[in-house]
Structure formats: structure tokens, C-alpha cells
Amino acid sequence: MKKLSEMTSEELLAFKNETEKQYLDFKSLNLSLDMSRGKPAPAQLDLTMPMISILDGEKLSAENGFDCRNYGVLDGIPEAKKMFADVLGVEPENIIVYGNSSLAIMYDTISRAWSHGILGSKPWCKYDKVKFLCPVPGYDRHFSICEYFGIEMINVPTNEYGPDMDMVEKLVSEDETVKGIWCVPQYSNPTGISYSDEVVKRFANLKPKAADFRIFWDNAYCIHHLTSSPECILNIFDECKKAGNENLVYEFMSTSKISFPGSGVAVIATSVENAEYIKKGLGISTIGFDKINQLRHVKFFGNADGLKAHMNKHMEILAPKFNVVIEELEKNIAPLGIASWHKAEGGYFISFDAMKGCAKRIVSLCKEAGVVLTGAGATYPYGKDPDDSNIRIAPSYPTVDELRKAMELFCICIRLASVEKMIGA
């Protein structure tokens, strides 16, 4: 195969005709596949099925004797706090165990800052403008929260080590209305990169102009490895402590992609001072979260090591799917020199960059042929990818065979959109 850029006009036209034919053949297969979100596959959910009956015949008391069936316990039963503290490398006093969704915790955290400020600061709703930094490409649901509150989002480019820290440091230290930054530090959504030690250290050493600036450290994929020798990012809390910056970070994680999405357990980890402040507000809105489900999780996983061991089983199911994506791209796209991608070592996504101006067309071609991808632009604030280039590939849900088929189609769509672009058709 020749690179597209090296083809003559005639060769391009022939390539286009051939690709169109392949596309039409695929359309006639009437595929129907939704790859728009990072959903675990049924086979992954099956791994957790024994949890459903794990409490049969149990007394439903926490290790401190508290009856988990009744009211009370705002911040989680002790054994759940301990398990998540160990996963995140903090103390149980840094942990608040919430309900089923870390996204809900992030929303809640911003919503409370909006109405009440943080640790005595002015409520964000009292500002004419509040801004968040958004490393791009990033997670659309983070951006949706900002958009919902009218928080202005500032794109921050990312490279293989993390966000552009020169830009982050400058904006954070100069602008009092910059109140937060969204980070997925390990196996980023969607790029799959993990922040380098230097990036983590620079985050921990930020000197924000705003006392109520916080890093929203969404460690959604902290133990979601795809290799047996996983990359590990630095513990940001340790670095913050060294820097005397203990209140700087809110870290989030959940078991949504470990046990059951929607029926898992989510936590925030933060300084004791932040945690106490959060609990004061949280105690107004609830008496407590689902302790029986917390107990269910602790009984099933045992401890942090049990959680990690369970993730190896997920890896066995997921890794071959990621390989299919990379194989197909390497085989069908790499020789053409029309796109780039990152082979993620963990997480749920592969970030794909098409030729400028091609992402929307590719996603639309796929959809027409029955494969729904994450919308082009979704990985950017306001849904606006300035280059119309980035596409998030979510390979987890389909079976390997379905995925192979979907990737064949995806590659045809990439080729078609690219050649269309090149010949200006």
C-alpha cells in the first residue's frame, strides 16, 4: 500500500472507488452496534455475579458492629473506607464513600462550590465568570457539568506526559476566576496516556491565585490495567503534602467498571480539612449512602488486593479487544499515513486522530452503516474539536468478532473520508 499523500490523482480516484464499493458492501450487512460509550461487556459483568448473593445469611453488620440495614454513617463503613484508602494510597480519614456514581460526586462537589464556595470562599454563583481548565481531548461528561453551570472552559493541549503544565501553571497562578481543572491522570479518557512524575509533581506544586481552586483528579482507571506490568502514576497526595498543598486535590474513583456500573460504590479522597467541609454539606442532603452495598463490595473483594486481582480478570477480557483495534489500524490505516492513535496500556479507550476535518464524516459514515461511535467533537468542550480530528474508540462492549467487523468498517470509513478530503470531493 502507498501513502495517500504519495498517490497520483488517478490512484486516489481508483482508491476512492474501491473504498466506496467496500463501504456499500458493509452497509448491506446491516450491522447494529453501539460503541458510543465505555460500557463493560456482559462477560465482564458476569465476573461479579457472585456478589449478588454474597450477603446471603450474613448479619449485615459493619466491622464496628453498626447495623448496615438502618439509618446512619455518612462517610462509609470503616472497612469500605479502608479498602478504597488502600487502593488510592491515602488514609481512611481522607475517604468519603458515596453512592453509586463518581460523576455524581463531581457534580455534587461543583454544585456545592456553586452554592456555598469551598472552605469559606465566596460561592461560585456570585462570580460573573468562573473558569475551568480542560485538558483536551478529554471526557465529555466533565465538560457537560461545566457547560451546565455556565463555567467557561479553557482548552489545554496534552502531550504524552500529560497536560501542558506551562499553560496550566500560568493560568492557575494568574487568574482568580480559574477554579478548577479536570484531570484523568491514569489512562486518560480518551488518550490513554498516564501523567509523568514531573507532571504530577507540578500539579502538586501549583500556586493557585484562587484559594478555592481545586484539581479534579478523576482517577477512574487507577487499577484498570491492560498489561501485567502496569504504569503507575505518582501518588498526588504524597506530593501535595511535600508541597504544603494538602487541600489542592479532590480525587475520585468508583467500582463502576470493576463491579457493576450503576450498582457500584464511588468515593472521593481529599484532605481531612476538605473532607470535613464536604461532610458538613453532605449531612444536609442525606443521612447516608447504601451501606449494604458497601458491605457487599467489601465481602466480595476482601480488600484492595482483592480489587486489583479482580481487575486481572477484566484485563483478560479487555486486552484482546484493544489488540483488535490496534491490529486493524496498523494493518489498514498505518500504511496510508492518514491518521495516528495511541496504544493505551489501560483504561477504556483508544484515542484516534484522523486527518483534519475528517472526524465528523467518519463517525457519520460508520453510523450510516450501523456502527455508532462516540460523537466527533465529544472529547472537546462544547463538543467543538477545532481540528475535527479526534475520535474516541470504545472497544469494551462488543465481542471480539463484532469488534473486528466494526473496526473493518471503521477503517473503510477512515479511508473513504480521507480520500474524499484529499480529492476535495
Next chain:
Amino acid sequence: MKKLSEMTSEELLAFKNETEKQYLDFKSLNLSLDMSRGKPAPAQLDLTMPMISILDGEKLSAENGFDCRNYGVLDGIPEAKKMFADVLGVEPENIIVYGNSSLAIMYDTISRAWSHGILGSKPWCKYDKVKFLCPVPGYDRHFSICEYFGIEMINVPTNEYGPDMDMVEKLVSEDETVKGIWCVPQYSNPTGISYSDEVVKRFANLKPKAADFRIFWDNAYCIHHLTSSPECILNIFDECKKAGNENLVYEFMSTSKISFPGSGVAVIATSVENAEYIKKGLGISTIGFDKINQLRHVKFFGNADGLKAHMNKHMEILAPKFNVVIEELEKNIAPLGIASWHKAEGGYFISFDAMKGCAKRIVSLCKEAGVVLTGAGATYPYGKDPDDSNIRIAPSYPTVDELRKAMELFCICIRLASVEKMIGA
């Protein structure tokens, strides 16, 4: 026994000495009992234990085939929506099934109105002042939400039929900053009264000055009867429809006191227009609530009739406790003419009114002797009972024997505080 008001000074002094002696005897028993909250007793929680294993071997699919183990479904699985719709006498389209706590829904509803307004209205945070009407005595956690947001609370007296509707109508129709009213329409917390048909109709026919005024209809005790011929309040949605006022009401309920507090399911019922607006915001903060727990509840209760039948078992446990409270008050306090109370036909509380200025003293005497009651004043906004008279009795948690003992002590404390007051000691 003579009424205290008919006793001579000498008789009062003798009565005081005798009561003090009884009190000291009680203190030496070293009781330790927490009656501060409306917590179900372990025997009630035992009723729901089979729910823990009800999903063993089940496929965990909703009736429409949706895999409840995975992401999705913002407003609840169809069979859960149907079950709660039938309990509340509305259509499934009026129901949003949330997580584990109706208090959290109420907080969330106010928080969203604070940041975003309601159906396009000005966000409440943009007002200099926002007010809520608070029928008193009422539920302290309602009041705490208002206090947290700095919402000014206006006390509205209640009688045996419900809140003073003349006052409600006047304030709601005249003041654009009056944005809501807290109601526990059936078996009110703490008075135990249920709103008369006329009161419900007058609520449904309110003509608020503020388009974003809402009735917060906390129907927490809608099926929590203590007699086999329960009082039933009018369906406010039917009345609102007749009045062309469909957007006026947010109704809340949960299974916290039906299945497990903290591990139950909570819902809001409201007009389709309100529900659609709520879902638009809710979809920003979460992908969905715990559908497996919704399934667990539907499998266990079957339907609305199953829920109601289950409540008969609760009644068998609770009714004798309420009887103990009333018996002890009738026997030890009624003849003295120093207090009044209401025999609730349902719900979780008995509201007790001591002589003016005695409630704090009674609660404090009880506490000193080992029985913790709900704090005096808690049933009023800002914790301020202008008469220092109301005490909420929560008889559900102790056993009948413990409760008998606690009530004996309570009666002694009432007598002591009252006689102290009368002789000015």
C-alpha cells in the same frame, strides 16, 4: 391525682420532692436509649431480610430486557416506575426513581433551583432573598436544607386539618420570593395529623405569585398506617389537574421505612413537564441510579399491593409501641393537666406539647438519665420553638419493654419540669 394547677403550694412542693426522688431512682438504673430519630427497629428490618437473596440466580434484566447490571436508564426501570406510580396514584411518566434517599432528592431539587431555576425561571441564587413556608411543628431535616441555603423560613401554624391555609394562600399569592412550602401531608412529622380534603384542595388551587413556586409534598408516610382502617389524603395530582395547576407539586416518597433505611429506593412524582426538566439536569450529574436495587425491590414486593401488604407487618410491630406511649401519657400525665399530645394513626412520631418553657428542660432531664430524645426545638425552623413546648417522640426503635421504661422516665421528667416551672424553681 389532682391537676397541678389546682394544687396548693405545699402540695406542689411535696409533688416536686416525690418526683425528684423518682427521678433519682431512675438515674441509678443507668439507662442508655437513643430515641432521637425515627429509626425502624431491628425486628422491622428483619421483615425485609429475604430481599437480600431475592436476586440469586436471576438474570438481572428489567422487564423490557435492559441489562440492569450495566450503565443507563436515568429515571428508573419500568417495573419500578409502575410500582411507585401505583402507590402514589400517578402515571409512570410522572415518576423518576432516584437512589436511596428522598431527602437527597429534596436537596437536589432545591440545589438545582438554586443554580438553575425551575423551567426557565431565574436561578434562586440570583435573588437577594428566597423564602419557604414551614408548617410547624415540622421536620428538622427539611428546615436544615433551607438554613443551609440561607432560605428564610416563615413559620405557618398547623391545626388538626393541616397548615393555616389562609396564611399560606396570602403569602404565596402576594410574595414572589416565596418559592416553596414543606408539607408532610399524611401522618405529619411530627404531629401525626393528615391533611383534610379541603386543605389538599386549597393547596392544589394555590395561585402563586412566583411561577417557580413549588409545593414540596413529602409523602414519607403515605402507606405507613397504624390502623387497619387508614385515613387517606386526597390525591393532590388529581386536584392539581382539575385546577390547571399541574406543575405545582413535587411529591417525594421512599422505601427507607419500608425496606432498609439507606438501602432503599426513593422517588419523585411530578408533572411530565417538571419531570422532563429535572431529567435534563439529572442527566448531567449521573448516568443512572442503582437499577439492581430497584429490581431487588420490585422482585421482593411485586407491586404496589405487595408494598402495602408488607406495611401491615410493620404495623403489627409499631402499633403496640405507639400504644405504650399513649398509655403512659394518659396514665401519668393526663390527670395533671400539664400537657397535650396527638394519638397518631400512622407515621413514626407522636407530637407532645409540654407547658410553655418546659420542653428543653424535659429533654435535658431525660438525657441526664440516659434517654436521648429529639432535641427540643428541632421541630421548628432554626431550632427555635417560640414556646419551648414541643417534643417529638419517636417510639419505633426501642423494644416495647425499653419503651415502657423510657416513657416512665419521660413522664417523671415532664412532671418534674412542670412542677419546677410552677413553683418557679
